[in-house]
Amino acid sequence: MPNEKINPIAEQSKTWLIEALLELMKHKTYSQITISEIAEKAQLARRTFYRNFKSKDEVLNGYVQKLCEEYIERLQAEPTLTVYNMAKVYFTFWEKHMDFLMRLENNDLLHLLLQKYNQYLPVIHRTVVPLTEPGPHTAMAKYIMAFSAGGFWNSLIQWIREERREAPEQMAQFVSMIINETILEKY
Numbered sequence: 001m002p003n004e005k006i007n008p009i010a011e012q013s014k015t016w017l018i019e020a021l022l023e024l025m026k027h028k029t030y031s032q033i034t035i036s037e038i039a040e041k042a043q044l045a046r047r048t049f050y051r052n053f054k055s056k057d058e059v060l061n062g063y064v065q066k067l068c069e070e071y072i073e074r075l076q077a078e079p080t081l082t083v084y085n086m087a088k089v090y091f092t093f094w095e096k097h098m099d100f101l102m103r104l105e106n107n108d109l110l111h112l113l114l115q116k117y118n119q120y121l122p123v124i125h126r127t128v129v130p131l132t133e134p135g136p137h138t139a140m141a142k143y144i145m146a147f148s149a150g151g152f153w154n155s156l157i158q159w160i161r162e163e164r165r166e167a168p169e170q171m172a173q174f175v176s177m178i179i180n181e182t183i184l185e186k187y
Helices: 006-027 034-042 048-050 056-077 082-094 098-106 110-119 121-128 138-161 168-182
Strands: none
Touching: 006 034, 006 048, 006 056, 006 098, 006 110, 034 048, 034 056, 056 110, 056 121, 082 098, 082 138, 082 168, 098 110, 098 138, 110 121, 110 138, 121 138, 138 168
């Protein structure tokens, strides 16, 4: 719907509702948070909540989508997309959002981030492997991307669960070594 006009007041309300939910998640478990609490924290009426979102899950999903889009923008801004640079962008980006990741982890909600991330894999794939023409390795490239994304994801999960986390640069080094030695050298 490219011709659809964006209502700045509605967008501001959405932002306040997302911020309210994130703030409440610092002090309460996700399952205990009510829509009334979110609206009150955002200093908005409950009906304003329902004008913008159907549920608190939709609020959280909106924020997760925003993060995925921001990550892709950062990836697209990287001048050289080596495995190391992609991994460094990935871990640097998520390090800045570690509090949110920990809140998702503590509420058993990390799967929501993975679901959204997987929806964006085709965009990430086109960023990383810009295929101008279909070739013999097009299908293989998609599977490599899916396989790599799983590796990135599981590395991220392991990383956020560590008490003493490696620096993003060190994680990029680990991922680069793993991918270069196991996947890229074979193709």
